[in-house]
Amino acid sequence: MxxxxxxxxxxxxxxxxxxxxxxxxxxxxxxxxxxxxxxxxxxxxxxxxxxxxxxxxxxxxxxxxxxxxxxxxxxxxxxxxxxxxxxxxxxxxxxxxxxxxxxxxxxxxxxxxxxxxxxxxxxxxxxxxxxxxxxxxxxxxxxxxxxxxxxxxxxxxxxxxxxxxxxxxxxxxxxxxxxLPPQPSLAEQVRDRIAAEPARDWPSHEVEAALGLSGATLRRRLAADGTSLRQLLIEARLAHAMGLLYTTRLPLKSVAARVGYRSLPSFSKRFVERYGLQPADIGRA
The missing domain is CATH 2.60.120.810 (Jelly Rolls)
Structure with missing residues (x-):
């Protein structure tokens, strides 16, 4: 040089x-x-x-x-x-x-x-x-x-x-x-609604009413995308949990509760299945 x-x-x-x-x-x-x-x-x-x-x-x-x-x-x-x-x-x-x-x-x-x-x-x-x-x-x-x-x-x-x-x-x-203006799929619309209030129970009839769809139509269209309401509920809750783990010092039990899990072992199990790591390994001292 x-x-x-x-x-x-x-x-x-x-x-x-x-x-x-x-x-x-x-x-x-x-x-x-x-x-x-x-x-x-x-x-x-x-x-x-x-x-x-x-x-x-x-x-x-x-x-x-x-x-x-x-x-x-x-x-x-x-x-x-x-x-x-x-x-x-x-x-x-x-x-x-x-x-x-x-x-x-x-x-x-x-x-x-x-x-x-x-x-x-x-x-x-x-x-x-x-x-x-x-x-x-x-x-x-x-x-x-x-x-x-x-x-x-x-x-x-x-x-x-x-x-x-x-x-x-x-x-x-x-x-x-x-x-480019966003054009979310039905599955993405459902996931985004859940992500806004992850601690709610989100029974199927509430999602159907919000989207103006019958239960059968919602299930059929989500199946065509390779997913289900239950799967989207899990994904949205765990994604919100990951954000909390990175950006707060909340105890794991509090994080689990904020995303709708009453059982910490159940939350940890789902988190490992979804992301391949323990929630305790994220952002912890």
Whole structure:
């Protein structure tokens, strides 16, 4: 490498360190409005994790490995992990060798931000692009610093505006599926309803009434998607439980209760069957 190129590389490394240091304040979660801090002290993985909508994660400490049927990516501090549309992923989170911690901030593109971006977009959408994308944090530092500062100041409307601008910038880079209006399947609609109130019993007749379907039609259409109301209830509850385990210090019994399980052993058994790891292994000290 020539001296000039070496200098440029040093400047890029320095800039990456600066913006990563700025983003590190997200881990304090003083104003964790619209994002979640994920921490872990042990390496762990989960399979077939449902991601219901576009989101991105900023890696602060440790390493993240993600895989779908067609992609396999590795992320380190200084990377942005972008998910452009609803999907399922296998994921492994690895703590940093020096600090012993894995830390990331997960930021969903909220409905308000995506609706604003779709309204403002006035040109043909590019191709949908890949589902999973690795982006350099330094290339998007201005928008993300604006978003972070708005959160710290309590200016949540400005924070959503920054996310809308970020979504449009990413769309212009070729990630068109970010701004495609969602068209959830019946199974996804049912799962989303359950996810909004996971502790409810959700008898079939309530779901049927909410969707305007007969019991026979609901069962037939879900079977055509390879699932059932019972399976969707389990999946939605356990997905919500995973979020609680990552982002709170609630006891396992409280997490189980918040997602409709009265028995902790039953909850743990279902969790292991669904994700392949014990709930106690997530985000615990």
């Amino acid at each position: 020539t001296p000039a190129l070496a200098d440029l590389a040093d400047l890029a490394d320095c800039d990456s360190s600066d913006v990563l240091a700025d983003m590190a304040s997200l881990a304090d979660c003083a104003r964790a409005e619209g994002y979640a801090c994920v921490t872990a002290l042990r390496e762990h993985g989960a399979r077939s994790v449902e991601i219901p909508a576009p989101q991105f994660a900023i890696l602060l400490e440790g390493e993240k490995r993600v895989r779908t049927a067609s992609q396999s990516l590795r992320f380190v501090p200084g990377d942005i992990f972008l998910i452009t549309r609803r999907c399922r992923i296998d994921v492994v989170n690895v703590p940093d060798a020096r600090s012993g911690r894995y830390v990331s901030a997960i930021v969903p593109f909220c409905d308000e931000a995506l609706t604003a971006a779709r309204t403002l977009w006035n040109e043909p959408l590019p191709a949908a692009g890949e589902v999973l994308v690795r982006l350099p944090l330094r290339e998007h530092r201005t928008l993300l610093r604006r978003w972070r500062q708005s959160l710290q100041d309590g200016h949540y409307s400005d924070a959503r505006l920054a996310l809308a601008t970020f979504a449009m910038a990413l769309t212009r880079q070729g990630h068109g599926s970010l701004l």
